[in-house]
Amino acid sequence: MPQKTIKLASGREMPLVGFGLWKVPKETAAETVYNAIKTGYRLFDGAYDYQNEKEAGEGVRRAIAEGLVKREDIFITTKLWNNYHQREHALQMGRRQNETWGLGYIDLYLIHFPCALKYVDPAELQYPAWWMNSEHSTVELDKVPIQETWQALEQLVDEGVTRSIGVSNFQAQSLTDLISYARHPVSSLQIEHHPYLVQPGLVATAQANGTAVTAYSSFGPQSFLELPPDFSKRAAGAALLFKAEPIVTLAAKYGKTPAQILLRWATQRGIAVIPKSNNPARLAQNLDVAGGFDLAVDELAAISDLDRNLRFNDPGFYLPSHPIHVFA
């Protein structure tokens, strides 16, 4: 069945529901992606930081070779990591990541965070990079204007390396500034977005400019509980959204899982989602949220009322010795 899509500012279409590749182990990524395609997924959300682009690309190529899909049916998003914001590094990384995927082109290339870190040779950037050296002691900022990085991404569009470009973890001020000089449009803004962190003004700013919003960590604390203590501390203190009201009551009312209610709350408001799961049954249920049931307007509002401006992916918090307050 064809996937529901959302229009990007570039004019291209992106599936409304995709599969997130963060924390999908390298060893199983090819198989996971191949099985996700079999289940019906067409959008894959990767990043240099996730260190599984090569294997994810292999999974897609296997599905293409077996005739399950064509390249143009698949939508690949990936991201430029913070150490490569200087113009020449951004160009090198874009070209290199495209070759690593091995699919001819990237569909959407995002600046992962609105802050630059000092260059590290990619061969020395150990996963998980997560901002620090392997001893978790050093975080070194670099002085690179976003405009320089954006113009490198625009050149990658001109070269055919990527079809659309966008940003992640930007706030309304940096997004508005970027839009003022962008030669190629800001196609998508990918942000942490769940009922504890709704960011209505940011979503409205993006959508008013034709920038498609993609939600990450749609299940709130869930994804962060599996991380080391500095990263999981805030999530450990928050009540699980899967057990929160009105999510539980709405799940019972519509005969859906709490996960599906959380994802539908986003897609129904025109926001794309990219949940991650390694479990086949959850993989299927997470995909089935682009339609089929609609929450009432007051139910959408009741879910948004859970908002408490609670952010889990915050380098101002999880880098205690070198906090970077990109969301201040």
Ligand code: NAD
């Ligand atoms: P997520 O909100 O998709 O949650 C994943 C967690 O929920 C996992 O523990 C998984 O086992 C569990 N889960 C998945 N489906 C479930 C279901 N149906 N029922 C119960 N539990 C379920 O978290 P995420 O991985 O943080 O976010 C999704 C994707 O967003 C990532 O894989 C990545 O691609 C992207 N992302 C981007 C950024 C960024 O900075 N741009 C940051 C974080 C994540």
